[in-house]
Amino acid sequence: MGRDLHTAALTASLSLLAGLFGYVARQQSDTEADVLSRMDRERSQRIRAETERRAKIAEAERDVRLATLAERNRIARDLHDTIGHVLSSALLQTTALLAEQDENSRTGAIRDIQATLNLGMDRARQSVHGLYEESLSFEYELKEVMDRFTFCTVSSQVDFRQEPPHDYRQTMLKAVREALANVVRHSNATAVQIMAVEHPGFYQLRVKDNGTRILTEAEEASRSGVHLGLGTMSERAGRHNGTLRIERKGGFGIILTLPKRTDDKQSEKGDT
Known part of the structure; x- marks a missing residue:
């Protein structure tokens, strides 16, 4: 009889230990799952943040390229408007000079060309100086x-x-x-x-x-x-x-x- 009680107690103890071990194992498994889930979420957040950062950098670089192209076009237009008209006038005056026979008229025409080119040089200097000033923040x-x-x-x-x-x-x-x-x-x-x-x-x-x-x-x-x-x-x-x-x-x-x-x-x- 005593032996049966001892066996029953031992069996109950073993069952209790088995239950405890099972509970601890489940808790550990749940904890590991939570840790892995949290790590996955953090990794996803980091990936998303890095993707957004790269997208912003790419957008900023694109804006810089567009702004640079727009500024180049503006400079080209300014120089064309400033110098193109003056050079066209000088070319016309040179063509007229070649057809001029009178020496006095030739001298006057040369002076006109000189004045036109000086005007163009002054305007070019003003444009470049203005562009330089505007470029400095x-x-x-x-x-x-x-x-x-x-x-x-x-x-x-x-x-x-x-x-x-x-x-x-x-x-x-x-x-x-x-x-x-x-x-x-x-x-x-x-x-x-x-x-x-x-x-x-x-x-x-x-x-x-x-x-x-x-x-x-x-x-x-x-x-x-x-x-x-x-x-x-x-x-x-x-x-x-x-x-x-x-x-x-x-x-x-x-x-x-x-x-x-x-x-x-x-x-x-x-x-x-």
Whole structure:
């Protein structure tokens, strides 16, 4: 009888252990399945993200190619319109010169050809100069200014939806140069921050240093170099109906604000 009980208990224990092992095995199997499923999802997400990234890169490269071709066509048209008419006129004048018998008339015709070619050369120079100016972005020119500044560290942030007009860019760049020159001459700053931001109705430039040696308005007025520099910046801003504001808290800074012109706003609407 005792032996039967012992056997039954042993059998029950073995059954219980078998059940436990089965449960653990099922749990382990379920866990492995969950891990594999999660790994599959993560792999799919990575593949999808990489595909989207490559698609965006391809789209950006295509946009660059199209923009480059459009710019080449524009340059070709500009050069054709600028030089083609002048050369055609010079050829006609040369043909007429060959048929001219009178020496005085020949001299006058040669002078006309010379004037026509000089006009064409001037127009070609203007076109190339204009194309060069348009090809340089504000951010590129700002970097050149910053690279030449070695007095202290300087950082920048440029956020333009579209490039400002050339005269606006030059006004802002001149303000940056003057502000950095003032840092060298009058500040004990160790860092300068430049921010150029486009707003819906205006462009704004801010140049701020962290110096503690800040001139008061009276001190600025007594130092002709500072007063003249700030006055020049203010005068340039006024030419565009803009303003120049001075900051003296937490360092010295300037804020140059240039309102958008009507044609700039219309161009922005056309891009949306």
